Amino acid sequence: MNTNEPAVLMEKEDNIAIVTLNRPDALNAFNVEIRDQLYEYILAINADPTTDAVVVCGAGRGFCAGADLTEFGTETTVIRKRRIRLQHDLWEEIRRMPKPIAVAMHGFSVGSGLEMSMLCDFRFAAPGTKLSLPEARIGMIPAAGGTQSLPRLLRQGQAMEFSLSGRQITAEEGVKLGMISALLPKETLVQDAIQFMKRIVQNNPQVSQWIKVLAAHGMDMPLSEGIAKERILIERSWKERKKRVAAIVSAQASTDA
Helix, strand or coil: CCCCCEEEEEECCCEEEEEEECCCCCCCCCCCCCCHHHHHHHHHHCCCCCCCEEEEEEECCCCCEEEEEHCCCCCCCCHHHHHHHHHHHHHHHCCCCCCEEEEECCEEEEEEEHHHHHHCCEEEEECCCCCEEEEECCCCCCCHHHHHHHHCCCHHHHHHHHHHHHHCHHHHHHHHCCCCEEECCCCHHHHHHHHHHHHHCCCCCHHHHHHHHHHHHHCCCCCHHHHHHHHHHHHHHHHHHHHHHHHHHHHHHHHCC
């Protein structure tokens, strides 16, 4: 990769943003630049009314090799503090993102790369993609939310075994465990993921966001509070629906006249 190229790329296909981790020579390992640029893109996508959903993918041989260990012990104190702050903000922005977000993984998804995918709504992978959380094997704790997101996807015993052993599994095994949403052909991986996301939001992007917010945020609150929030958004959705129907009727009346 040309060192002048951005560490993260973004393009759009209709109403879908495609975000690409772009450090193929470093196996898309997370460094300060990737975290910083990805964080800014996530904020921009959230603020863009013409974008309804997101697909994240990786350039080169694989999706992401995890944290860039070459940064450890070489950064200045200022950069290290900045890295920690951005890491926390990035994972939280992804986790609480109201727009549906999917990852399209190929080759390998390791450490923080896999952890980031577990914060997303859909995880697609090409056959044979290698998945692992190797941190425990090198005396570290998964630092991108993996200890919290994994038990929400798998049974507790499965999550414990996977994270404590640091063993590697394939995407096929990930589907059986419930970690991977579906296998997609490598040749059409990203395009298939884009088409899936288009179908997800095609009926009503705003309602898609409301449903996601209710489902995702409801896990952080008591059931009674989640149901109360659901009722508020149901009422709001009906009001919006009435407005749309009235606008359609008005437009048809004008045409007939």
